[in-house]
Amino acid sequence: MVPSPFYPRQSALSESMDWTRWNGYYAPQSYQLQHENEYHTIRTAAGLIDISPLFKISVTGPDSLALLNRIVVRDLSRLKENRVAYVVWCDPDGFVLGDGVVMKQDSETFFFMCNDPTCAWLQKHATNLNLTITDQTETIAGVALQGPCAAKILSHAGIKNISDLKYFGAMSTSIHGSQTWISRSGFTGDLGYELWFPSDQALSVWDTLVESGTGFGLRATGLKALDVCRIEAGLLEQGVDFQNASHMLTRAQKSTPFDLGLGWMVHLDRDPFVGQSELRKKQNSRYTAIGLEIDWNQTRDLYESRGLPPALPVEAWSSSVPLYRDHARQHQVGYATSGTWSPILKKYIALATIEKSYRSDSVQIELAVEHERHCVDAYIVQPPFYDPPHKRAPAA
Amino acid sequence: MSSSWDAVIIGGGHNGLVCAAYLARAGHKVLVLERREVMGGAAVSEEVFPGFTFSVASYVISLFRPRIIRELELAKYGYQVIPMDCAFQPLHDQRGLARWSDADRTYSEISRYSRHDAENYHDFKRTLTRLGRIAAQVISRPAPTGFSLQDLRTHTEMLPLIRDLEPHELQQLVRLLTLSAVDFLDEWFESDILKAPLSASGIIGTFQGVRSPGTAYVLLHHYMGELDGAFRSWGFARGGTGSVSLACAKAAQAHGAVIRTEAEVTQVRVRNNRATGIVLAGGEEISARRIISNLDPRRTLHGLVGAVHLPEDTVNALAHFTYRGSSGKVNLALDGLPDFTCRPGIGDHLRGDIAIAPSVDYLEQAFDEAKYGAFSSRPFINAVIPSLTDPSIAPPGKHVISCFVQYAPYDLAEGHEAWSLQREAFGQTVLDTLEEFAPKLRDHIEHMQILTPLDLERDFGLTEGNIFHGELSLNQLLFQRPAWGMAGYRTPIRNLWMCGSGTHPGGGVMGASGELAAKALLRERI
Amino acid sequence: MQNPEVIIIGAGTNGLAAAVALSKAGMDTLVLEKRAVSGGLSAYHRFGTKYRIPGFRPYPDGSTDMLNKALGITFPQPTSANSTGLWNGDSFDIETLPELADAGKALKTLLSIPLKRASLRNKMAWLPTLLQTQTKDLARWIPLSCVDLLSEFDLCEKQYSALTAPLYTRTFAGPKSPFGALQMLLHANRNNSNGHAVLIQKLEAAARSNGAVIQTGAPVKQICRNSSGVHVLMQDKTPIYARFILATCSPAMLRNHLLNPVLISRWPPVRSRGTCAVLALAMDQLPGWLTSSPACCKID
Numbered sequence A: 001m002v003p004s005p006f007y008p009r010q011s012a013l014s015e016s017m018d019w020t021r022w023n024g025y026y027a028p029q030s031y032q033l034q035h036e037n038e039y040h041t042i043r044t045a046a047g048l049i050d051i052s053p054l055f056k057i058s059v060t061g062p063d064s065l066a067l068l069n070r071i072v073v074r075d076l077s078r079l080k081e082n083r084v085a086y087v088v089w090c091d092p093d094g095f096v097l098g099d100g101v102v103m104k105q106d107s108e109t110f111f112f113m114c115n116d117p118t119c120a121w122l123q124k125h126a127t128n129l130n131l132t133i134t135d136q137t138e139t140i141a142g143v144a145l146q147g148p149c150a151a152k153i154l155s156h157a158g159i160k161n162i163s164d165l166k167y168f169g170a171m172s173t174s175i176h177g178s179q180t181w182i183s184r185s186g187f188t189g190d191l192g193y194e195l196w197f198p199s200d201q202a203l204s205v206w207d208t209l210v211e212s213g214t215g216f217g218l219r220a221t222g223l224k225a226l227d228v229c230r231i232e233a234g235l236l237e238q239g240v241d242f243q244n245a246s247h248m249l250t251r252a253q254k255s256t257p258f259d260l261g262l263g264w265m266v267h268l269d270r271d272p273f274v275g276q277s278e279l280r281k282k283q284n285s286r287y288t289a290i291g292l293e294i295d296w297n298q299t300r301d302l303y304e305s306r307g308l309p310p311a312l313p314v315e316a317w318s319s320s321v322p323l324y325r326d327h328a329r330q331h332q333v334g335y336a337t338s339g340t341w342s343p344i345l346k347k348y349i350a351l352a353t354i355e356k357s358y359r360s361d362s363v364q365i366e367l368a369v370e371h372e373r374h375c376v377d378a379y380i381v382q383p384p385f386y387d388p389p390h391k392r393a394p395a396a
Numbered sequence B: 001m002s003s004s005w006d007a008v009i010i011g012g013g014h015n016g017l018v019c020a021a022y023l024a025r026a027g028h029k030v031l032v033l034e035r036r037e038v039m040g041g042a043a044v045s046e047e048v049f050p051g052f053t054f055s056v057a058s059y060v061i062s063l064f065r066p067r068i069i070r071e072l073e074l075a076k077y078g079y080q081v082i083p084m085d086c087a088f089q090p091l092h093d094q095r096g097l098a099r100w101s102d103a104d105r106t107y108s109e110i111s112r113y114s115r116h117d118a119e120n121y122h123d124f125k126r127t128l129t130r131l132g133r134i135a136a137q138v139i140s141r142p143a144p145t146g147f148s149l150q151d152l153r154t155h156t157e158m159l160p161l162i163r164d165l166e167p168h169e170l171q172q173l174v175r176l177l178t179l180s181a182v183d184f185l186d187e188w189f190e191s192d193i194l195k196a197p198l199s200a201s202g203i204i205g206t207f208q209g210v211r212s213p214g215t216a217y218v219l220l221h222h223y224m225g226e227l228d229g230a231f232r233s234w235g236f237a238r239g240g241t242g243s244v245s246l247a248c249a250k251a252a253q254a255h256g257a258v259i260r261t262e263a264e265v266t267q268v269r270v271r272n273n274r275a276t277g278i279v280l281a282g283g284e285e286i287s288a289r290r291i292i293s294n295l296d297p298r299r300t301l302h303g304l305v306g307a308v309h310l311p312e313d314t315v316n317a318l319a320h321f322t323y324r325g326s327s328g329k330v331n332l333a334l335d336g337l338p339d340f341t342c343r344p345g346i347g348d349h350l351r352g353d354i355a356i357a358p359s360v361d362y363l364e365q366a367f368d369e370a371k372y373g374a375f376s377s378r379p380f381i382n383a384v385i386p387s388l389t390d391p392s393i394a395p396p397g398k399h400v401i402s403c404f405v406q407y408a409p410y411d412l413a414e415g416h417e418a419w420s421l422q423r424e425a426f427g428q429t430v431l432d433t434l435e436e437f438a439p440k441l442r443d444h445i446e447h448m449q450i451l452t453p454l455d456l457e458r459d460f461g462l463t464e465g466n467i468f469h470g471e472l473s474l475n476q477l478l479f480q481r482p483a484w485g486m487a488g489y490r491t492p493i494r495n496l497w498m499c500g501s502g503t504h505p506g507g508g509v510m511g512a513s514g515e516l517a518a519k520a521l522l523r524e525r526i
Numbered sequence C: 001m002q003n004p005e006v007i008i009i010g011a012g013t014n015g016l017a018a019a020v021a022l023s024k025a026g027m028d029t030l031v032l033e034k035r036a037v038s039g040g041l042s043a044y045h046r047f048g049t050k051y052r053i054p055g056f057r058p059y060p061d062g063s064t065d066m067l068n069k070a071l072g073i074t075f076p077q078p079t080s081a082n083s084t085g086l087w088n089g090d091s092f093d094i095e096t097l098p099e100l101a102d103a104g105k106a107l108k109t110l111l112s113i114p115l116k117r118a119s120l121r122n123k124m125a126w127l128p129t130l131l132q133t134q135t136k137d138l139a140r141w142i143p144l145s146c147v148d149l150l151s152e153f154d155l156c157e158k159q160y161s162a163l164t165a166p167l168y169t170r171t172f173a174g175p176k177s178p179f180g181a182l183q184m185l186l187h188a189n190r191n192n193s194n195g196h197a198v199l200i201q202k203l204e205a206a207a208r209s210n211g212a213v214i215q216t217g218a219p220v221k222q223i224c225r226n227s228s229g230v231h232v233l234m235q236d237k238t239p240i241y242a243r244f245i246l247a248t249c250s251p252a253m254l255r256n257h258l259l260n261p262v263l264i265s266r267w268p269p270v271r272s273r274g275t276c277a278v279l280a281l282a283m284d285q286l287p288g289w290l291t292s293s294p295a296c297c298k299i300d
């Protein structure tokens, strides 16, 4: 286990001493004793989230586009310079291995961020290609600055043209003298940016951001708050909502992009890429990813009948919960993979995978109240649950 | 003549707007008439000074009914409440006392003053939470007015709740209703420092002291608030309290309700004991099948209808309904943050509720002066700095402090008109008091807004400056709010209804009066 | 002495009244009184060499009737309708406000219905009262302060204070404290009479004649229970066993001194906060203003 480049700042802030491990790094679950304020900071002001533990790979050289396009299911030849794209990649059987973000820095340079080690996979497909793959995980640090005040804070920090940056756009700039790549993207479904800069400059960038952000309510926020936000934003998390196929033993544990509702991303009619032929066959997937809104009245009534006020998961959960077609719990039609109470929507929401053939607008989700298992209705909705206009709109 | 509106609502306070939204949602043609140029009444946000948005009157949210949020889909229209994490009480000692939502942290804070209290605090919260559930049920239903079918339902629904209680809890409930806040707390706690801020919540908006019988039950209000579906205390509405009203207004408009501001109603037209329409200040007349007033009972019936149209006992009952405003408000625009001597620096203790209530005697003495017609020379102050949580309401790095101040009796010894002469002195008293704990606060002040009870009456239409449209004392609650026989949101005038805080379940930004009034109306199949 | 069936701790008014009732019912009754005289708070208090302060003045009405009926004790009839206040030479009492007096009566009837199923089922007893009376007024009045209550009537301020003073002074509250009206309603009509001491003598005599034993100067130290049953321990540690023990001393005394606190879970919190003192004057004659007043009361 290694500390993140921001560890000196993080440990000073960490009141709760609540750390978890993320790709071999210590990562704060929350700084405060409870993550709730941090959640609201992201939704009302701006949160500063350390994302350095992501794997960062730079691919440079004339053939870099060819390599990436060979790997990912999305056609990256359509990706313009200074843009980022969300991508997934599959094994030859068409099962998802991982997801990540690709930033096109110039015609021959791509910056690739993902949650599972992927360097070897890239190397494996790079034979005879004219390019260099560099693992920059340790040399580049990253923070996400997420929330409605994010643009103002960056502009306060001296990045005047930040408001020109469009949704999923990227730019190279400098913060406090450090060369920094900024993309307008994130894992919260809010207005937000991700910043990448050399690890040895990490503290000075952090300090600059904190200093410019204080007047705007900026706070460092941990992963628990982020988790609630990403579920509200309807974003799937690898290892939670789907699994890396290479780690899985059975077919049932793996998913195709179609199973995850990511069919829109799969560009089949182009040069061959890993998994292409199998994906052609698997287009009609049995499953699809959906969002659920769990019926409030039934939930409340269940608790009331036990003499309790409704207790809602203020922290996101991420375990598989069966979904049924009927109250008797005879016919399972899918499973929810993560869920949370959404403070901003005032709804209990979950992400789930369900049989495509199941046609109805609600399912029964299992809910344990006081050690007893019950079922309540959950309504099927299309994520994102929370999609504020400022996520895409020109940043003020 | 057939009237063009199914319902006209007089007053665009949050209750009027909730009522409008429910009626419009049920397919009725609804018109809301608001005297001021902004919506929200006492739940309002106004950019009083450039860049600074004040929650001018009401400043924290807790009791807003979750059912309304869901039924009217208020989250969609911008309802967002951010819970407060801390209740901080500066003292003249080294640390002051901060109570946090985290139990362990609160334990260690309280145990500095008393280990006994720190241990009891948990049990205290648990008991009140259990009792608070009953209170929460009471406020989410119409008050029983007699033996109607609806009342029977209420009774039968309440029965299991009561049966669920253990005998000693029932006893606590009775004690809560009759004891003074301090007497009640004495049974749990020994340290004055803890009892003071807790008891202070019992006096908000009343003309009573912390040792006056009957003030204990208000403690319950703090444990029946429901934020985020969990029973929890208070929070800030993002964008100021007014955003709650605006969310209600947007919901109403989305269902087709029409809202007119700067439309002061001067009269309700009554013919044959039936309300037929209203008259606006300019003379414009609007007729409607139903008229619903968001104003307090005195303004509605004495002011708009006129005693001549009312039966004798209604006139009597209205005369006995007391207002007696006792609080004022001071809003400050600052270029920095206050620095409390007992806990210097900028910390999370500033993000919650800051109570100037150093001891029980301090609070009782504040009341003493009010009894004889003067504002407290050292008042109880409940201050919040919402800009720390919600940066959108102040320019970057600048802040807003909202100070709720008690006691400021409407009836000064020199008469209530004297408030215009004493306003400035009142504001300075508040600053002096704050500076005892946070010196040099004045250096940071850019602007200051002072609201005396007289201002609350004149600007907000709150009779005698009472923040709750009439005192929340036991004799003015439930089936007696506003008077025996009128608790069903009806008035003796047919087709004239009431939906403001002067009706059950009373004041506070909870929307319940508006909701229940609308539902009562809808049951009538208007 | 053989073990009595019931031990009554304290020979105050209540202890003695209980003694009369129980001994009349044939129970073997022993009254243990700490002080040298019986009567408790209603006993004559001697001071100087020749003077005694008589028992205190008013009795809530109904109690004389009750005593009459239940115990067969005849209590001296009211000597005069004592006035609560004087105004312009005229006396007046709360009874001059008939609405209050009515409400007060109703309240007392309601309060006297024991909360038992049987008595609740016997609707004859309470339903008519409930329906007849101004439940409406009661509900509104009870939470009020004395002053708020009286302000609903046409009175002048001096009358207010005369009416309210004797009531709120007994509690830790002021004339403007909420719930003062409750006290006022409870006392809204009363038959005043002099001399509790007379009552004490009568009660004591009645108890003894029924065979009850009254021991004065016998302080109880503790109330206990062991395998042989409940008993009291006297100062010298001698136990006296009985089937029942009836304590009439204050709850605080019971909890703090007589009972083992471990035995009591959830003792109801009862507050006792003294708020008044007595000043007794021995005078060689009545002051003029008292003798000349038309409302002069007969002195016992």
Ligand SMILES: Cc1cc2nc3c(=O)[nH]c(=O)nc-3n(C[C@H](O)[C@H](O)[C@H](O)COP(=O)(O)OP(=O)(O)OC[C@H]3O[C@@H](n4cnc5c(N)ncnc54)[C@H](O)[C@@H]3O)c2cc1C
Pocket (backbone or CB within 6 Å): B010, B011, B012, B013, B014, B015, B016, B033, B034, B035, B036, B039, B040, B041, B042, B043, B056, B057, B058, B059, B060, B061, B062, B063, B263, B264, B265, B266, B294, B295, B328, B329, B404, B456, B460, B461, B462, B466, B467, B468, B469, B499, B500, B501, B502, B506, B507, B508, B509, B510, B513
């Ligand atoms: C200083 C202050 C602080 C408070 N703090 C809190 C708090 O922190 N938390 C909390 O829960 N509650 C608080 N309250 C109480 C709460 O704000 C009120 O109880 C609640 O807002 C009342 O809402 P309402 O809709 O019933 O009435 P109002 O908000 O009073 O609405 C009445 C409306 O009618 C309009 N009107 C008046 N006359 C006319 C006319 N003739 N024609 C047309 N329109 C007219 C008024 O302008 C107003 O908009 C506070 C109140 C005040 C004054």
Ligand SMILES: Cc1cc2nc3c(=O)[nH]c(=O)nc-3n(C[C@H](O)[C@H](O)[C@H](O)COP(=O)(O)OP(=O)(O)OC[C@H]3O[C@@H](n4cnc5c(N)ncnc54)[C@H](O)[C@@H]3O)c2cc1C
Pocket (backbone or CB within 6 Å): C009, C010, C011, C012, C013, C014, C015, C016, C032, C033, C034, C035, C038, C039, C040, C041, C042, C056, C057, C058, C059, C060, C218, C219, C220, C221, C248, C249, C250, C253, C258, C277, C278
């Ligand atoms: C100053 C004053 C003025 C009052 N004025 C009036 C009035 O005007 N009208 C009115 O109606 N009421 C009045 N009261 C109240 C009234 O006197 C009492 O409420 C009443 O006498 C109580 O009777 P009791 O039998 O319940 O208790 P008590 O009279 O207190 O009797 C309890 C007895 O128990 C004995 N005891 C206690 N502990 C022990 C022990 N361990 N062992 C043995 N014995 C024990 C005590 O010595 C006492 O004799 C007044 C009281 C006071 C003090």
